[in-house]
Amino acid sequence: MSVGALKTPDPRAVTRAGAGAATAGATTVTAAGENLVDVQNLVKYFPITGGVLSRVVGYVKAVDGVSFFIRKGETFGLVGESGCGKTTMGRTILQLEEPTSGKVYFEGRDVGALSKEEMRRLRREMQVIFQDPYASLNPRMTVGDIVGEPLEIHGVATGKKKEERVRDLLDVVGLASYHINRYPHEFSGGQRQRIGIARALALHPKLIVCDEPVSALDVSIQSQILNLLEELQEDFNLTYLFVAHNLSVVKHISDRIGVMYLGKIVEMTSEEELFKNARHPYTEALLSAVPVAKPTLVRQRIVLEGDVPSPVKPPSGCRFHTRCWLAQDVCKTKEPEWRECAPDHWVACHLR
Amino acid sequence: MAERLLEVKDLKTYFYTAEGVVPAVDGVTYHVDKGETLGIVGESGCGKSVTSLSVMRLIPNPPGRIVGGQILFEGESVLDKSEADMRKIRGNHMSMIFQEPMTSLNPVYTIGDQISEAIRLHQGLNRQDAMAKAVDMLRLVGIPLPERRVNEYPHQLSGGMRQRGMIAMALSCNPKLLIADEPTTALDVTIQAQVLELMKRLKQEMGMAIMLITHDLGVIAEMAQRVVVMYAGKIVEEGDVVSIFENPLHPYTDGLLKSIPQLDTGKGKLHVINGIVPNPLHMPKGCRFNPRCPQATDLCKEKEPVFTQVAPTRYVACWLRAQEGLTKEVAS
Numbered sequence: 001m002s003v004g005a006l007k008t009p010d011p012r013a014v015t016r017a018g019a020g021a022a023t024a025g026a027t028t029v030t031a032a033g034e035n036l037v038d039v040q041n042l043v044k045y046f047p048i049t050g051g052v053l054s055r056v057v058g059y060v061k062a063v064d065g066v067s068f069f070i071r072k073g074e075t076f077g078l079v080g081e082s083g084c085g086k087t088t089m090g091r092t093i094l095q096l097e098e099p100t101s102g103k104v105y106f107e108g109r110d111v112g113a114l115s116k117e118e119m120r121r122l123r124r125e126m127q128v129i130f131q132d133p134y135a136s137l138n139p140r141m142t143v144g145d146i147v148g149e150p151l152e153i154h155g156v157a158t159g160k161k162k163e164e165r166v167r168d169l170l171d172v173v174g175l176a177s178y179h180i181n182r183y184p185h186e187f188s189g190g191q192r193q194r195i196g197i198a199r200a201l202a203l204h205p206k207l208i209v210c211d212e213p214v215s216a217l218d219v220s221i222q223s224q225i226l227n228l229l230e231e232l233q234e235d236f237n238l239t240y241l242f243v244a245h246n247l248s249v250v251k252h253i254s255d256r257i258g259v260m261y262l263g264k265i266v267e268m269t270s271e272e273e274l275f276k277n278a279r280h281p282y283t284e285a286l287l288s289a290v291p292v293a294k295p296t297l298v299r300q301r302i303v304l305e306g307d308v309p310s311p312v313k314p315p316s317g318c319r320f321h322t323r324c325w326l327a328q329d330v331c332k333t334k335e336p337e338w339r340e341c342a343p344d345h346w347v348a349c350h351l352r
Numbered sequence: 353m354a355e356r357l358l359e360v361k362d363l364k365t366y367f368y369t370a371e372g373v374v375p376a377v378d379g380v381t382y383h384v385d386k387g388e389t390l391g392i393v394g395e396s397g398c399g400k401s402v403t404s405l406s407v408m409r410l411i412p413n414p415p416g417r418i419v420g421g422q423i424l425f426e427g428e429s430v431l432d433k434s435e436a437d438m439r440k441i442r443g444n445h446m447s448m449i450f451q452e453p454m455t456s457l458n459p460v461y462t463i464g465d466q467i468s469e470a471i472r473l474h475q476g477l478n479r480q481d482a483m484a485k486a487v488d489m490l491r492l493v494g495i496p497l498p499e500r501r502v503n504e505y506p507h508q509l510s511g512g513m514r515q516r517g518m519i520a521m522a523l524s525c526n527p528k529l530l531i532a533d534e535p536t537t538a539l540d541v542t543i544q545a546q547v548l549e550l551m552k553r554l555k556q557e558m559g560m561a562i563m564l565i566t567h568d569l570g571v572i573a574e575m576a577q578r579v580v581v582m583y584a585g586k587i588v589e590e591g592d593v594v595s596i597f598e599n600p601l602h603p604y605t606d607g608l609l610k611s612i613p614q615l616d617t618g619k620g621k622l623h624v625i626n627g628i629v630p631n632p633l634h635m636p637k638g639c640r641f642n643p644r645c646p647q648a649t650d651l652c653k654e655k656e657p658v659f660t661q662v663a664p665t666r667y668v669a670c671w672l673r674a675q676e677g678l679t680k681e682v683a684s
Binding site for chain 1 (some may be wrong): 512513545568570576607609613619623628
């Protein structure tokens with residue numbers, strides 16, 4: 001890994017959410033050869049409207065100043081609890097949500113500055129696999145139509161050629177080519193997820209955002225899909241952004257991991273380092289909370305008190321201070337800086 | 353010898369649907385001793401929830417019906433009780449917490465109303481005393497400011513607090529048996545840890561038995577003393593928690609344990625159980641796991657395996673293991 005890659009997300013840009021937007025343009029040093037995706041100081045607020053005039057009365061701060069990067073060919077895992085903003089982050093990178101501020105660079109290009117036509121072409125390169133294989137497939141379309149649709153929309157293939165490509169894709173994801181004329185309801189959950197994967201692969205994307213791809217599946221099916229995703233990554237040179245709440249799954253599949261809490265990434269490092277040397281107290285608590293399938297294992301569990309605060313009014317200073325057992329006065333008033341505490345290990349905590 | 357609290361013998365619960373008969377639970381035998389935690393694991397559709405609903409006699413009829421077997425609670429047959437007697441048992445001697453706390457609480461009543469309803473019904477307290485007990489229960493399950501929370505509606509509480517509210521309701525009459533059906537599945541990891549710790553603490557303080565139903569093997573390992581593994585309406589294996597996890601006998605249990613990514617396992621391919629769970633309308637002949645079993649023999653395809661005791665606390669329904677176990681026992 002080159003040093004250039006590590007430098008890319010500028011730590012200074014993250015210290016203040018608002019100030020970052022202005023400086024982002026000036027600090028763009030994109031090592032295009034290394035990073036597929038560069039996210040700089042990304043902010044996404046959703047307005048809350050109220051009253052008879054539907055005036056904006058507040059904002060849900062779903063993603064609130066996040067910087068990270070995804071290297072070519074790696075799997076970047078994003079973990080966090082419900083409502084921490086991990087799904088919004090994935091959607092904003094894909095430009096399915098327009099960011100409130102901040103930049104997303106894809107292969108060095110500022111995605112936000114692209115024209116509509118350029119964006120349309122870029123969409124081929126980034127695809128998504130959704131959580132719920134029951135809800136993300138149109139029940140009135142055959143498998144052939146579902147998987148072939150992107151080919152047609154982007155004018156890649158039609159007619160016989162399209163059908164041929166669809167059959168190939170079904171084969172690649174472990175379905176049979178005679179499935180082409182069947183409807184989603186004829187398949188089990190695991191098979192449906194394979195259909196979703198085939199559709200995502202249709203246009204030879206470089207990046208696939210996997211949004212909780214296995215959490216709706218049974219344990220014995222989950223491992224089939226995880227293995228498939230790993231095989232495909234090798235065969236097609238894919239880069240994954242893997243969004244999930246299950247730490248064991250994220251650990252298994254990821255090269256690097258970012259831990260999110262209330263719209264911020266609080267820690268980011270390689271999978272090994274995170275599980276050996278977690279620095280942020282939230283990461284520590286999260287790791288210790290995972291139930292382990294070893295009845296003889298005795299371990300000290302950190303049980304956090306209380307619930308995750310509302311993203312509408314996140315706590316001042318460090319957002320985790322209301323539940324942190326180490327919190328000091330400084331944590332309540334000053335937001336911790338996003339810094340590289342060890343090579344390739346980033347953390348936002350005053351104390352660690 | 354521990355005292356039996358619940359005994360289920362050869363229970364059969366079938367659902368009569370338009371497409372045919374679904375044998376959701378098909379000849380299941382197990383027991384729960386006083387004060388212990390029994391874990392029931394299995395994947396969706398294996399019959400683990402139907403088993404527990406049968407014990408409470410909450411199977412919707414039609415389409416479901418208990419067509420065979422016996423359920424003994426403290427030695428008395430649950431299936432022979434009148435509906436009025438059942439109402440005295442439910443929520444009083446045995447109670448249940450469900451997976452989804454939002455849908456199992458009534459949105460138009462305050463949490464206090466819902467807890468005190470059970471207390472007034474079963475313990476004959478008046479409204480005021482029942483409310484005071486409800487506040488005590490909320491405090492017991494660790495809800496901050498219980499005096500205020502007791503007057504709030506379910507939508508005002510967070511997911512973790514709702515599940516605590518459910519637990520408070522289930523425990524308000526000191527039940528002897530708590531049936532917890534996926535109690536933490538809808539919760540986040542850190543909240544799950546809180547609820548599991550709470551259940552452990554309350555079990556110790558109140559001396560009740562817990563029947564814990566979940567698909568999460570990690571939760572089972574941390575909570576249960578004994579484990580029952582279900583597959584396609586049958587129990588395939590039973591044993592104490594340590595031997596189930598360290599020395600699984602049934603190929604299904606073995607495959608399941610190997611296929612979950614663990615925090616301490618390395619990279620590389622995960623173990624895979626090939627195929628999918630059978631359609632309950634067309635159960636395979638012989639052992640129901642045989643189409644997915646890597647070791648299946650001709651016998652497995654023909655004849656259903658017998659649930660056999662292979663060690664003092666171990667039972668397994670597998671032709672291969674039963675023979676091995678029996679020969680081992682003879683040898684020793």
